[in-house]
Amino acid sequence: MNLSIRTQELGFLAVSAVLGILGAVAVATANADELDFGALPGAVAVLGVFIAMHVTLRLKAAYADPYVLPLVGVLAAIGLVELHRISPELARDQTIWFVVGGAVFILVLLFLPDHHVLQRYRYSLGAAAVLILILTMIFGTTINGSRLWIEIGQGQTIQPTELAKVLVVMFLAGYLADKRELLAIPTSRVAGVPVPPMSALGPALVFLAISLLLIAVLNDFGTAILFFGVFLAMLYLATGRTSYVVAGLAAIAVGAAAVWAAIPRIQDRVDAWIDPFGDAQGLGFQLVQSLYALADGGLVGPGLGRAFLVNPDGSTVIPALQTDFIFSAVAAELGYVGAIGIILCFLLLVQRGFAIAGAANDGYSKLLAGGLTAVLGIQAFLIIGGVIRLIPLTGVTLPFMSYGGSSVVTNFGLIAILLLVSHRSRASRLEAKRAAEEPA
Amino acid sequence: MNTSLRRLYLTMAAGFVGLMLMLGYWQVVAAPDLNDDADNPQALQRDRLVDRGQIQSADGKVLAASRAVRVRGQRVYERVYPQGSLAAQTIGYSSPEQGKTGIEASWNRWLAGSYGTQPLLQRLNLREKRGATVETHLDTRVQEVAQSALGDRRGAVVALDPSTGGVLAMASSPTFNLQDVRTGFAQIADQPGAPLLNRATQGRYPPGSSFKVVTATAALESGLYSPGSRFDDNGRYVVNGQPIRNFGGRTFGNHTLARALQDSINTTFARIGDALGPRLAATMKAYGFGERPPIDLPESEVVPSGRYDNQGQLLAADQQGADTARLAIGQERLEATPLQMAMVAAGVANDGTVMAPHIGRRALDRGGSVVRELDPVEIGKPASPAVAQELTEMMEQVVESGTGTAAAIPNVRVAGKTGTAETGAPGTNEAWFIGFAPADNPQVAVAVVIEDTPQTGGEIAAPVARSVMETALEVGAGSGP
Numbered sequence: 001m002n003l004s005i006r007t008q009e010l011g012f013l014a015v016s017a018v019l020g021i022l023g024a025v026a027v028a029t030a031n032a033d034e035l036d037f038g039a040l041p042g043a044v045a046v047l048g049v050f051i052a053m054h055v056t057l058r059l060k061a062a063y064a065d066p067y068v069l070p071l072v073g074v075l076a077a078i079g080l081v082e083l084h085r086i087s088p089e090l091a092r093d094q095t096i097w098f099v100v101g102g103a104v105f106i107l108v109l110l111f112l113p114d115h116h117v118l119q120r121y122r123y124s125l126g127a128a129a130v131l132i133l134i135l136t137m138i139f140g141t142t143i144n145g146s147r148l149w150i151e152i153g154q155g156q157t158i159q160p161t162e163l164a165k166v167l168v169v170m171f172l173a174g175y176l177a178d179k180r181e182l183l184a185i186p187t188s189r190v191a192g193v194p195v196p197p198m199s200a201l202g203p204a205l206v207f208l209a210i211s212l213l214l215i216a217v218l219n220d221f222g223t224a225i226l227f228f229g230v231f232l233a234m235l236y237l238a239t240g241r242t243s244y245v246v247a248g249l250a251a252i253a254v255g256a257a258a259v260w261a262a263i264p265r266i267q268d269r270v271d272a273w274i275d276p277f278g279d280a281q282g283l284g285f286q287l288v289q290s291l292y293a294l295a296d297g298g299l300v301g302p303g304l305g306r307a308f309l310v311n312p313d314g315s316t317v318i319p320a321l322q323t324d325f326i327f328s329a330v331a332a333e334l335g336y337v338g339a340i341g342i343i344l345c346f347l348l349l350v351q352r353g354f355a356i357a358g359a360a361n362d363g364y365s366k367l368l369a370g371g372l373t374a375v376l377g378i379q380a381f382l383i384i385g386g387v388i389r390l391i392p393l394t395g396v397t398l399p400f401m402s403y404g405g406s407s408v409v410t411n412f413g414l415i416a417i418l419l420l421v422s423h424r425s426r427a428s429r430l431e432a433k434r435a436a437e438e439p440a
Numbered sequence: 441m442n443t444s445l446r447r448l449y450l451t452m453a454a455g456f457v458g459l460m461l462m463l464g465y466w467q468v469v470a471a472p473d474l475n476d477d478a479d480n481p482q483a484l485q486r487d488r489l490v491d492r493g494q495i496q497s498a499d500g501k502v503l504a505a506s507r508a509v510r511v512r513g514q515r516v517y518e519r520v521y522p523q524g525s526l527a528a529q530t531i532g533y534s535s536p537e538q539g540k541t542g543i544e545a546s547w548n549r550w551l552a553g554s555y556g557t558q559p560l561l562q563r564l565n566l567r568e569k570r571g572a573t574v575e576t577h578l579d580t581r582v583q584e585v586a587q588s589a590l591g592d593r594r595g596a597v598v599a600l601d602p603s604t605g606g607v608l609a610m611a612s613s614p615t616f617n618l619q620d621v622r623t624g625f626a627q628i629a630d631q632p633g634a635p636l637l638n639r640a641t642q643g644r645y646p647p648g649s650s651f652k653v654v655t656a657t658a659a660l661e662s663g664l665y666s667p668g669s670r671f672d673d674n675g676r677y678v679v680n681g682q683p684i685r686n687f688g689g690r691t692f693g694n695h696t697l698a699r700a701l702q703d704s705i706n707t708t709f710a711r712i713g714d715a716l717g718p719r720l721a722a723t724m725k726a727y728g729f730g731e732r733p734p735i736d737l738p739e740s741e742v743v744p745s746g747r748y749d750n751q752g753q754l755l756a757a758d759q760q761g762a763d764t765a766r767l768a769i770g771q772e773r774l775e776a777t778p779l780q781m782a783m784v785a786a787g788v789a790n791d792g793t794v795m796a797p798h799i800g801r802r803a804l805d806r807g808g809s810v811v812r813e814l815d816p817v818e819i820g821k822p823a824s825p826a827v828a829q830e831l832t833e834m835m836e837q838v839v840e841s842g843t844g845t846a847a848a849i850p851n852v853r854v855a856g857k858t859g860t861a862e863t864g865a866p867g868t869n870e871a872w873f874i875g876f877a878p879a880d881n882p883q884v885a886v887a888v889v890i891e892d893t894p895q896t897g898g899e900i901a902a903p904v905a906r907s908v909m910e911t912a913l914e915v916g917a918g919s920g921p
Contacts, residue, residue: 233448236444236447236448237441237444237445237448238441240441240443240444280479289481289482291466291470291474292474292475292477292480292481292482292483293482294463294466294467294471294474295466295467295470295471295472295473295474295475295480296471296475296482296483296486297467297471298467298468298471299467299468299471306489308482308485308486308488308489311485312485312488312511312516317481317482317485331463331467335467336463336464336467336468339463339467340460340463343456343459343460343463346456347452347453347456350449350452350453350456351449351453354445354446354448354449357445358442358445358446363441366441366442366445367441370441370445370448374448374452377452377455377456378452381452381455381456381459384459385455385458385459385462388459388462388463388466389462389466390458390459390462
């Protein structure tokens with residue numbers, strides 16, 4: 001049997017949908033005496049969004065990787081079910097964001113025939129990233145100590161750093177593709193560390209420094225680590241030189257130590273990480289509650305909708321459960337087995353992303369796909385590692401699962417570009433093959 | 441670039457494996473400890489999702505039940521206590537804010553349905569989280585009489601079924617309404633007289649003359665004395681340079697051991713205590729002194745009886761260096777709980793064998809099958825049946841014509857012993873009565889203590905014991921279904 005790529009994708013999507021529906025049924029039957037159909041319109045809408053995205057892929061990117069969209073579907077479905085279970089209002093908002101994200105996905109595929117167009121606008125995109133950060137700094141609202149949000153009326157806020165991270169990848173991919181030959185050959189050594197020609201690396205470093213400085217002003221160190229991590233990953237992809245990564249990691253260590261020494265808030269975070277139970281009612285509260293929730297989940301977990309996550313007064317047992325700690329909520333309900341499933345979904349998504357990069361035909365495409373994948377992977381690692389106390393907690397969102405419009409919409413756009421790269425590389429290979437087979 | 445991509449992927453995959461390992465530590469390895477952590481507020485709150493089993497009295501009344509309520513669309517359970525303040529400290533409460541006490545705590549595994557394979561089946565959604573019903577020996581009719589007989593006075597009553605150790609009633613005054621724990625816990629805790637304290641198991645009182653039953657047991661068991669042994673009393677007996685006198689400064693002259701118990705003659709029991717020496721400690725141990733009684737209540741709510749030092753620490757059970765003359769009349773820093781003294785009365789009543797006291801009888805799942813049953817357990821044999829019979833007859837004399845006549849019930853043979861321990865404050869006593877009935881076929885054994893009263897045990901505690909025993913016999917408590 002030789003199914004087309006898109007038909008395979010449809011099959012996988014059906015599996016995702018079944019998972020989502022089962023989850024929704026579990027929640028609907030968990031606590032109510034009668035079935036709760038309140039989530040039905042939202043579920044239908046999200047299903048519709050994924051079908052629309054699938055149809056768009058059929059029309060505009062028929063050769064794109066068939067696994068990415070279903071994996072996103074699983075994560076989105078479980079995330080949405082979990083949000084509905086925490087509070088139906090959250091799920092309603094999130095559904096709207098899925099619709100908007102789906103629209104962005106479709107628009108990208110409809111109006112961006114070839115991702116190489118982005119290469120041409122690399123400096124504009126980089127400038128846009130910086131501009132967004134500057135605008136956030138000027139007009140931003142401070143929530144929980146970080147100035148990350150811009151109010152857009154009616155209490156709605158957007159988180160522009162989410163968009164900035166994609167723009168940064170686009171800029172770096174274009175820039176590094178230009179300079180990678182130059183960068184790969186060190187021209188000098190500083191304290192034994194090989195250093196690439198500054199004329200090639202300089203602009204990227206300046207860009208990175210500006211970005212990090214702005215993010216430091218915004219007081220969002222999770223995003224700072226994400227940016228730096230993505231920069232190192234892409235520099236490594238472009239040059240293949242481990243020494244750069246080691247030097248970069250050393251720079252991170254020094255920078256982190258400096259930040260730790262200078263900023264009390266960061267010291268608190270680190271203290272809470274080293275010994276959360278030492279101040280379980282204060283600094284360590286969120287993390288300790290997260291660990292209690294994980295422990296409650298145990299090996300198998302009570303099932304979606306069946307763990308104790310919401311207090312009688314409507315507050316959640318972990319503050320910021322629906323955003324930073326959504327993973328803890330899922331792990332509490334699905335247990336270790338289910339949580340492993342979620343981590344594997346992210347790992348598979350990362351694997352597909354790098355496979356797409358590997359299959360791409362040119363350096364720019366590889367860097368773009370690799371960079372976008374690195375963003376997803378590092379971000380998932382940072383926040384999951386944070387809530388399970390593997391690393392200090394940083395408040396980045398868990399892609400496709402955390403509550404929040406900016407994150408959902410940006411990540412759907414990111415996936416659209418990734419799939420576009422996948423489609424283009426395979427399509428052009430097939431064209432070349434056809435051209436070669438045709439008699440001259 | 442594809443080599444770099446592969447390496448980058450492997451690096452990330454290693455990071456994700458790290459996530460899985462760390463997660464496994466929290467969800468599998470450390471999970472049991474975290475779930476049992478007393479500071480884990482989620483564990484307490486999770487109890488709200490459990491349909492806890494009922495606690496029932498022996499006469500079929502519901503003492504505690506769960507009621508389903510909807511909070512923000514979620515079904516949760518609230519604990520209700522239909523009997524209000526009845527046996528409040530003994531039943532205890534279960535509240536997400538205040539935790540658990542009493543039977544609610546000690547039978548929690550069964551009440552919460554987490555016994556046997558239930559937790560696994562619930563996890564796999566093969567069973568609902570529903571707890572088992574716990575049937576107790578408590579009889580609400582006896583309990584009610586005990587509480588109303590205590591009235592406003594501070595004190596405690598324990599009524600046991602001597603042959604099984606079943607607790608028919610356990611009252612502590614002042615009490616509180618279990619129904620108010622959820623809404624007004626702070627007010628309860630602030631009430632004068634510490635109503636949350638279970639005086640029956642946590643209150644330590646000098647037992648005074650009620651302890652003479654223990655001394656008499658040791659005396660008869662030693663073979664040195666019989667009920668007819670004769671003594672001379674001149675109103676004082678000097679030990680360690682200080683005279684021991686009789687209550688009210690009375691002098692009794694020539695009398696028998698039986699008469700010494702009947703009239704509670706201090707000098708004679710002090711003399712016996714001197715002669716018995718360490719044998720007294722052995723008898724105390726057999727009655728359960730020196731150890732926390734093995735009752736089905738949380739350990740923190742039960743204290744052992746025995747000699748306590750000034751710091752409130754229990755002294756060694758062998759009573760090394762103790763003045764056994766004063767110990768024999770319930771002095772010498774001896775402190776006993778009402779439960780322990782009830783065990784003394786019940787031990788005599790049960791042919792000299794002390795049964796482990798227990799409140800809960802058995803737990804039944806929703807299908808009605810027994811999932812736990814507490815069988816009667818012997819925990820000590822302070823007296824032979826023959827000695828127990830002699831003691832019974834001596835204690836009958838106390839109620840018939842001695843200090844305990846206020847405990848007499850028409851047409852029922854009652855055995856008992858009074859106690860009036862001075863508290864140190866002039867004119868105030870801890871008034872005791874211990875006893876059982878009917879003396880020829882004991883169905884109920886009681887201990888009553890009333891704090892800080894100017895009256896004697898015979899005047900104030902004996903009538904309370906009488907009401908409790910009379911009611912227990914009337915309703916046939918303890919005879920079982």
